[in-house]
Amino acid sequence: MSQPPTRRPRRKRGLGRIPPAARLPITLLLVLVLVIGAGAIALLGPWRDRTGEPGDASSTPEPTPSTQPSEEPSSEEPSTPAVEDATFTIGAVGDVLPHDTPIATAAADAEGGGYDFRPMLEATRPYSEGVDLMLCNFEVPLSMPGETPSGYPSFGAPEELVGNLADLGYDGCSTGTNHTLDRGADNAMYTLDVFDEHGLGHAGSARSQEEADAPQLYEIERGGQTITVAQIGGSYGTNGIPVPADAPWVISTFSPDIMDPGNYDPSELIAQATAAREAGADLVVATIHWGVEYQLAPNVEQTAMADALAESGQIDLVVGTHPHVPQPFARLDGGPDGDGMWVAWSLGNFISNQDSNCCISQTATGLFMTAAVSKPAEGPARVTRLTWTPITVDRVGQQRAYPLLDLVNGDRPGILALSESTLQQRLGEVEAIMGESTGAEFPLLGAPSEPTGDQPTVVPRVP
Structure with a gap:
């Protein structure tokens, strides 16, 4: 490894x-x-x-x-030391979905064999290293030693991808998705072993009932305070793959019948969030795999689920994944102490081989979400703002991901294969989507932020 x-x-x-x-x-x-x-x-x-x-x-x-x-x-x-008011940031990207072409590109970029995804993501490093807690949606399981990595339809990513993300500044990811069981429960559990090896947190899948019951905690030291952020998660289903009867805890789902994934039940996520508060969480982030692929706005199941989560008062921030396209942001009534619950309905793709050539053009552009958090010396932690940065993939130009505004503003690498008209089209499309956001102002962030202090401590879910 x-x-x-x-x-x-x-x-x-x-x-x-x-x-x-x-x-x-x-x-x-x-x-x-x-x-x-x-x-x-x-x-x-x-x-x-x-x-x-x-x-x-x-x-x-x-x-x-x-x-x-x-x-x-x-x-x-x-x-x-005096206890002071504290602030920090949480960053997140959408689906890490390595199809066959990104896997082949990572093999070509690796020196001395293996796979290296860092060159295709290097332009995004200032953003992932510029926040205090960095999360992703790890859409797929890993291939195990001796297995050949593959993309769609049965995904199995190279294990180097996890270490590459850690090197880029990531602290943890959601791992409960519709592809978690693509290669069976053993691969799903092996994926978490590799996450642990690289010091990354994980939520949404598990290796035991004890781990399934435990939130992923991250401890952040700021202003003389230790602030605990919990990450919980789950998926609407498993693409029809049965959950093993002897390992029902391997993935967290919120559809009572995974063969009918349009029927969402919020009680599982509310129970997870309540347990996270009891475990000492000051802030709860729910990473939820939901919605409909290629749909540019939340559907009725997403909005009904979010309303129930907000009404519970247990969740501060929802980060949505799965549609493979960006969807707007919202601030809903409810949330902890009635201060509101923030929602990123879908962050779209981060790593993929999708664009208008296979799907719809919006699949080529995802969102980098930045949440600003305030924790007064005498008061609860609260999300105070969400901002967004469009990240686009040049599928033809060696699969590189770029902050879209850098390209639009004239930073054009020599290998770039995207035309000026395509760049302007992608920016216009994502601006139109984000213009449908509701409940608050959600500014476009055109430059990376800077960390406010030390890297967080990733607390093992099971000691």
Whole structure:
């Protein structure tokens, strides 16, 4: 397997200066040492004169050591860091869906064999490394050692993809999708083993009932606070693949009958969110695989599900996946303490081999979502804003993904195969979609942000 990647380094904490409360005892200690030393010299001088050899105590009695006044203990307590208001960001992209062509491109880009997806995603690195917590939707299982990776219809991605994402700054992904069981339960569970190996979190699939019952937690240190973000998830179904009777926990689903995936039941996700709050989550993000492929707006099942989740008051942010095209954002009534629940109905594709050549043109452009979070010193954590950045794939130009605005504004790599008219068309299409957003302002973010502090701690779902 690949070696664990180099992630965004944590800031080193130095020892710091000596706090004022500790300076007075240190000064008294220095005086005490000097006084004792002076007394010892005074005694040692005559002793040497009498005997001619230091340490010969036969002709003189043992000197009586002098005593010093005892110090009064300091009444000052060591200072503790002040708790301050904190802010941080959560980033997310849509479907990591490596068809055969992206897999072949990753093989060609790898040096010395294997697969390397980083060259095709390198232009997006400033965004994925520019947020404090970075999530994706890992649409497919991994191929196991000895198996040949493949795309549609039975996906099995190269395991190097997980380490590549970690190297690009990702902290975790949803893994419960309609393709989770493409290669059976063993591959689904092996996928989580590789995620663990690279230090990435995961939600929506599991290797045991205990793990299925546990939210994925991420701990973020800001302003003297430890803020816990929970990620939960699930899928509408499994493309008709039966869930193994002896491993019903392998994937979380919210359709009572996965053979009738249009029937959504929010109770499973609400139970997950409630358990996450009980586990100490300050903020709950639900990554949900729902909706209809190639539909540019949420359908009635999505909106009914979201309304129920918002009414529960347990979820702060919903990140939708599966339609393979962008859908608008919304802020719904309800949410924790009635402060609202934020929804990205669908982030579209991130890695894929889709565009107008196979599907509809909007499949070539996905969204990079950035959620701003505020956590006052004395108050709950809340999402305060969602912004979006269009990410488009040049399928013909070596499968590279780019921030679309960079290309529109004139940053044109030599391998780019997209024409000016195509770039303008894609930007117009995504702007039209996002113009249908409701409940709040959702600005287009034209440049990456910067992390506000150290990388989060990924807490294992099962210790």
